[in-house]
Amino acid sequence: MNQIEKAIVLPSGAKPIDNYARYYAAGSANKVMVVYVIPPDEPPPYELRKGQRTWLTDYRMLPSINDGGCSVIEFSFDLQSSRFEHLLCNGEA
Numbered sequence: 001m002n003q004i005e006k007a008i009v010l011p012s013g014a015k016p017i018d019n020y021a022r023y024y025a026a027g028s029a030n031k032v033m034v035v036y037v038i039p040p041d042e043p044p045p046y047e048l049r050k051g052q053r054t055w056l057t058d059y060r061m062l063p064s065i066n067d068g069g070c071s072v073i074e075f076s077f078d079l080q081s082s083r084f085e086h087l088l089c090n091g092e093a
Contacts, residue, residue: 001053004077011089013070021048025059030079033059038071067092
C-alpha cells in the first residue's frame with residue numbers, strides 16, 4: 001500500500017488521495033487490485049471512511065461500483081514492473 005500510494009498520480013478530475021477510502025487486495029500474477037472510493041459522510045459501519053485504507057484477503061471482496069466518475073477509481077499495480085494498469089476514473093451512468 002505504501003509503495004503504491006507513494007508513486008501514484010491520480011487521473012485528471014480526481015480528488016486528493018486522502019479524500020478516498022482505499023481498498024487493496026492481491027490479484028493474480030503478482031498484481032495488486034485496487035479500488036479508491038469517496039465514501040458518503042456517514043458510511044455504514046462496515047465500510048471505510050475517507051482517508052482510511054485496508055488490505056482485503058480476497059480481491060473478490062473489493063467494492064464493485066459501475067459508475068461514479070472520479071469518485072471511484074479502479075486499477076491494478078504490477079509488483080514486478082512497478083507499473084500501474086488501467087488507472088482511470090469510473091464512467092458515468
